[in-house]
Amino acid sequence: MSGEEPQQQQEDETPPSLERRVTRAGRHVGDRYVRIVRPIGSGLRGHGGRYVATEQTMAATGTVGRAWQGLSAFLIGKRLHSDAEADERIGVETGLPILASDNISSSAYATEEAMRILAIAGTGALVLTMPIALAVVFVLAIVVLSESRVIRAYPNGGGSYLVARENHGVIAGLVAASALLIDYVLTVSVSTAAGVAAISSFAPEIHPYRVPIGLALIALLAIGNLRGVREAGVAFAAPTYAYIIGMGAMILIGLGRWYVGVVPPIAQPPHPFDPAGTAPLTILLVLRAFASGSVGLTGSEAVANGVPSFKKPEARNAVITLVLMGSIFATLFLGLTFLATQFGIRPDADEIETVNSMLTRTVVGATSPLYFIVQFSTAIILLLAANTGFTGFPRLASVLANDRFMPRHFADMGSRLAFNTGIVVLGILAAIILTAFGGSVNALVPLYTIGVFLAFTLSQSGLVRRWWRLRNPGWRVSILINAIGTVVTGTVLVVVAVTKFQLGAWMVLLLLPLIVALLYSINRHYTNVQDALVISGGEQRLPTLGAPVVIVPVARIDRAAMQALAFARSVSPNLKAVHISLSTEGAADFQRRWERLGSDIPLDIVESPFRSLLAPLLKYIDAIDKSDDRPITVVLSEFVPRHWWEWFLHSQTAMRLKASLLFRPNTIVIDVPYHSHDTGDLGPRPG
Amino acid sequence: MSGEEPQQQQEDETPPSLERRVTRAGRHVGDRYVRIVRPIGSGLRGHGGRYVATEQTMAATGTVGRAWQGLSAFLIGKRLHSDAEADERIGVETGLPILASDNISSSAYATEEAMRILAIAGTGALVLTMPIALAVVFVLAIVVLSESRVIRAYPNGGGSYLVARENHGVIAGLVAASALLIDYVLTVSVSTAAGVAAISSFAPEIHPYRVPIGLALIALLAIGNLRGVREAGVAFAAPTYAYIIGMGAMILIGLGRWYVGVVPPIAQPPHPFDPAGTAPLTILLVLRAFASGSVGLTGSEAVANGVPSFKKPEARNAVITLVLMGSIFATLFLGLTFLATQFGIRPDADEIETVNSMLTRTVVGATSPLYFIVQFSTAIILLLAANTGFTGFPRLASVLANDRFMPRHFADMGSRLAFNTGIVVLGILAAIILTAFGGSVNALVPLYTIGVFLAFTLSQSGLVRRWWRLRNPGWRVSILINAIGTVVTGTVLVVVAVTKFQLGAWMVLLLLPLIVALLYSINRHYTNVQDALVISGGEQRLPTLGAPVVIVPVARIDRAAMQALAFARSVSPNLKAVHISLSTEGAADFQRRWERLGSDIPLDIVESPFRSLLAPLLKYIDAIDKSDDRPITVVLSEFVPRHWWEWFLHSQTAMRLKASLLFRPNTIVIDVPYHSHDTGDLGPRPG
Secondary structure (H helix, E strand, O other): OOOHHHHHHHHHHOOOOOOOOEOOOOEEEOOEEEOOEOOOOOOEEEEOOEEEEOHHHHOOOOHHHHHHHHHHHHHHOOOOOHHHHHHHOEOHHHHHHHHHHHHHHHHHOHHHHHHHHHHHHOHHHHHHHHHHHHHHHHHHHHHHHHHHHHHHHOOOOOOHHHHHHHHHOHHHHHHHHHHHHHHHHHHHHHHHHHHHHHHHHHOHHHHHHHHHHHHHHHHHHHHHHHOOOOOHHHHHHHHHHHHHHHHHHHHHHHHHHHHHOOOOOOOOOOOEOOOOOOOOOOHHHHHHHHHHHHHHHOOOOHHHHOHHHEOOOHHHHHHHHHHHHHHHHHHHHHHHHHHHHHOOOOOEOOOOOOHHHHHHHHHHOOOOHHHHHHHHHHHHHHHHHHHHHHHHHHHHHHHHHHOOOOOHHHHOOOOOOOOHHHHHHHHHHHHHHHHHOOOOHHHHHHHOOHHHHHHHHHHHHHHHHHHHHHOOOOHHHHHHHHHHHHHHHHHHHHHHHHHOHHHHHHHHHHHHHHHHHHHHHHHHHHHHHHHHHOOOHHHOOOOOOOOOEEEEEOOOOOHHHHHHHHHHHHHOOOEEEEEEEOOHHHHHHHHHHHHHHOOOOOEEEEEOOOOOOHHHHHHHHHHHHHOOOOOEEEEEEEEEOOOHHHHHHOOOHHHHHHHHHHOOOOEEEEEEEEEOOOOOOOOOOOO | OOOHHHHHHHHHHOOOOOOOOOOOOOEEEOOEEEOOOOOOOOOEEEEOOEEEEOHHHHOOOOHHHHHHHHHHHHHHOOOOOHHHHHHHOEOHHHHHHHHHHHHHHHHHOHHHHHHHHHHHHOHHHHHHHHHHHHHHHHHHHHHHHHHHHHHHHOOOOOOHHHHHHHHHOHHHHHHHHHHHHHHHHHHHHHHHHHHHHHHHHHOHHHHHHHHHHHHHHHHHHHHHHHOOOOOHHHHHHHHHHHHHHHHHHHHHHHHHHHHHOOOOOOOOOOOEOOOOOOOOOOHHHHHHHHHHHHHHHOOOOHHHHOHHHEOOOHHHHHHHHHHHHHHHHHHHHHHHHHHHHHOOOOOEOOOOOOHHHHHHHHHHOOOOHHHHHHHHHHHHHHHHHHHHHHHHHHHHHHHHHHOOOOOHHHHOOOOOOOOHHHHHHHHHHHHHHHHHOOOOHHHHHHHOOHHHHHHHHHHHHHHHHHHHHHOOOOHHHHHHHHHHHHHHHHHHHHHHHHHOHHHHHHHHHHHHHHHHHHHHHHHHHHHHHHHHHOOOHHHOOOOOOOOOEEEEEOOOOOHHHHHHHHHHHHHOOOEEEEEEEOOHHHHHHHHHHHHHHOOOOOEEEEEOOOOOOHHHHHHHHHHHHHOOOOOEEEEEEEEEOOOHHHHHHOOOHHHHHHHHHHOOOOEEEEEEEEEOOOOOOOOOOOO
């Protein structure tokens, strides 16, 4: 630095640092001397230009703010420190209920969904249920095997999006992501609907209210997830294990009764299907039944996506969980299907009672406590499955947001370290879909599974390419496993798409490219903005601007206007006042008052015989702008009332002008508020 | 002027005036030289600091703006120049339909309202209808006489508010004003309901839809009034004269038939009252019937309020109109009542067919064209009566707004010189009341008239005081007339309040003090603000402020931030940048980038481990504010996307910060927008 005197002078004008209670002398930052302070009681800790906000900083002021904060603390809990995130890792025993409940819970309706299709060809066709279940379990085995390879390849969370993107390119990644986003929404809708169906099986009187009950449950899940996952572990474990044990016990009892041949009276559906059937038993119908049954495969991607949530060793724990999940699902699904077909249970045409409910009634009787345990834990585990959607959707959306494919809000963590935007958007979408489909599981299932299998196929085939590219030790086994996975999941995808096309799959197939296009255009927007905003290496210096051209609209010569004019004069010598007058007399009158003020600021008056204030002012600014190269700066004097309702008593001209000027290029707005309870005017306060 | 050089320098920095095409050399304003320009094509005409906005100035830009402007021009017409207001004066022949239609139209339901009460005591009690009608006409004669005095005393429009305020004080004025405001709203609701009843008398199938039809008519009236009164004259004249002539003809035919004794078959009500009556015929019931019949007096204040709308000589024209109005109403009302009682017409308990409809059917037959003319013109004139509310309410509200008793928007003239706010508010209130009372005239009438008579009594007694105070020639006659007026209207007021208290008058009596209190507190707010803002003689000089203390929050070092920093530096040397960081690593990273920038602006970093951007920033500003006496200026860099939907892709931190800072005392906000389609950065543009 060269000149001593002026430098000194400028230093004196620098605002003193945060507080006058200086605890240490100071330090040099760059070639600048900074005083170090430790502000106390202001909600910021720290010194020397580095401060940390405390919990106290977040405390709202004002009645409304405090009330909202109180309500939100009650519903979703107190704000969490960012450091709390690391504590959230899970082991196998917690991972199973959290990540596998979606898949395991599919056993609650997979058998029935297959049966409902076969029953169209008459009750005789139901003997095909067991072979179909075996085929589904075979596919599941392939999927589990392939997914374990995904876990090994992507220990940081191998979402289908990531795998497809890395190995097939961006578009494939976006297709997988869109498919999964759709499926997560459907997971919530279908699982909630199935949970309500489980309850209405033993309490048919709630059946007419299944939509409002479903919506309430979705809201509850959304609130629970806004609270964050910390408390989720225990809440998840109990009902998941209750379901597994309860269903397991029921199956064992059923197998015992079947084995000794003591067949109890068979529960009958309240509204049975036509026993003779309404359509012939074609290959296509069998494939449709298989497609419906393969709803039992959904949710099996959750473990691979959730690898980073596991405790170390993450990959190992994840694979164990995955295998456990597959085994449990297969056992329950085959057991239930076997008993249902052996006992001749038939589905209910009106969806009032589920097949599992009838089976359980048959095996243990409608009054047995086990019946209630099974039905109740079914309802709960289905809600937990819906919760998988609430885990997956926000997480995937945050990944997409970080990659600039979704609005950035989806990547912001809320007060409880959850991705609030994703949770709320998912809840709303699932609620809309649940309502649109009248809360019927059967109506929703055709839309489901197609997304899962599309994602599976893309990620499996992506892995095939990956192994081929890398060829690290053991690649031959891996490539074989994933190639089989690709073929099997691809086949199921085609079967599901073809057999369910008319029933609703067309909606998903139509929506997919639209969502892909949307994600892509969002990305393009962000990239354009980024390109416009980012500074290239050469121009890393702050430009020096001259004093701006300042326009001060003055409606009336009062304290607020004087304050605005005084402030405008303090920032630039190039200023102009302008007054919009509704009448010629008003204009002359204002001119006289202005001259009495004896100010040296030039005044322009615009008469507005059409009684608009805004339009002539904007035109005036345009005219000034045309005549000057410098950016236009408009100083607005805004009256701020003491109470919110007092806004209605003031015309919001300043606000409307601000909104109009925001979209004017090269226009800077300076807002000088005048508070109705100001003790005085701007300028040094007394004392 | 002393120093030459620096003055010259400053002059150069003054922005050149409106346009560079200078038509004249210039002129001196005060001690300052101003260049005079004539901007062409910018929508402003004029020169030398005085400009006039043209119609072109109002032209909206942008698709949405143009569409809105087009729709509004279609519905309410093109914007009018303020000078057009003087053209709107009316003569007696137009004044009668415009200002007297409310009162004259009361003849359409006044007879029936009195009969409905008497019928409670049985059909025999209906013989009392004629005496009650005579009493009502007597009161009307008194009112007309007293009102003619009001016109003479207040030729500039003697609203009850003005008369009461000037002679009894502010509170009495506000009571009169509140009473009238309530009554104008009820005028719209009652007249619309009666108009729909007139139509449903010959088309009973529309009876179930009377509320939606009434709402549509109110909307139509509101739109018509937003268009302004210019076109109203012709539209009003035809149906008013059609009603007078049609009803007059029907009465003449009826009297002829009655005189020659050819009594036709009497039309019977579809749902007659109990002929034996359900209550005894008490004095109170007779008074109630009188109170109901005096609904025929409503609307008679409109002429006195509208004196300034008349052509010269205003007072004379107004008095002629007033007397004509009284005579026409009296003739029709007495004629209708006489025939109805002579022919033994009885009201319909279900309000499906009106008494006038039954009478007309009796006299001329249901298939006669005259029947349709009478019913149709009744419906139209009742709508015109509703329109009186749309004339009175906005006008009174604008007077109150000018006196600072109502929000100032009520005094703003819209694009068609109408008081838009008053029209819209009235329409909404009337619609709410019509809906709440199910569109029933009978249910609404008890609320009505009480306000009118309260206003009458206050203005009549106010005039008594005025004559006593002034004692100008002829004061004795005037004081006598107004004293009688006071006693009579006061008596009717008491009768109406007592007899209709339980039926709904209590609501009005409860609402009145609340509205008075509201008007009063609005006035107090404006007075306080005025006191705070107004400049006393001594401090008429603009204070000189030092360079402000400027804080620039920087989220990321990009073009937008550089622009904000450069602008901040151009307005003050006392600036500080602040960065809110969500993590310690982020803070360190930002610090490095900042240092690479090599700027001399000191930087503070606040870490926010609770992931809030706003709260720590506000706390930081608080801390700076505490340590510095000068007002705080915050420079915000706001990214403005190209399309409105792109807002969803950006977190509105700058906007939320602006909203928070607005309520912070002594805080100025400078908004430096960065437009995504900016050709370049701030600063001199090329060329």
